Amino acid sequence: MGDEGKIFSLAQVSEHNTSKDCWLVINGKVYDVTKFLEDHPGGDDVLLSATGKDATDDFEDVGHSSSARAMLDDFLVGEIDTSTFPVKQKYSPPKQPHYNQDKTSEFIIKLLQFLVPLAILGLAFGIHLYSKST
Template structure:
């Protein structure tokens, strides 16, 4: 008969964030590392820094050995409920525009706002016609 795995919410795992009561979540699995705090090669502050969130990236970035991964199973107490895992917001990428010289900016503005150059030309023509008629 298969054993049932205890399910925890991220909120519940986050409450276990002290030296004498420390849980860590890695790959959706919950580990009670309280008894391992003093033995952790990186120190207890490393474990305390990742409580209350998914520590998978930090764990992978540290380059843990196969032995470390096997040792983890000793501290396994359950899994995170899928519904309690928060969605990661989509990353927005903004394109940085290359700086333009002032002449290019002026040309771009003229193309964008064609009314101003056309108005200047129209007024110039009207003034020259009126000035020609008076002579």
């Protein structure tokens, strides 16, 4: 659109919050989606409700297609000022040790090796008490 190199603050973006002038922030980039409001499959309310905030989570949660992601390029007007509005980093879970099922199996075997003889001893004691009482 010609303004792709511009940097906008969140305050500037949030001023564009009507059906005649609607801007969104997705992944640190600012998009003027005004011309797309009528064509948006989810309706214009969805887009209008996302103005004035980072709409990245809303956009990602829906699971947009690759063609929908490609359409964003047509609406790009600039980037958000990251000094006043830090862009969310993609979540990557912490590295955790691989789950080792063999260790779990070993624990269960050791537990059974303790409990089964205890149960047999309890059963034998119960039978012994029962036979004495009769």
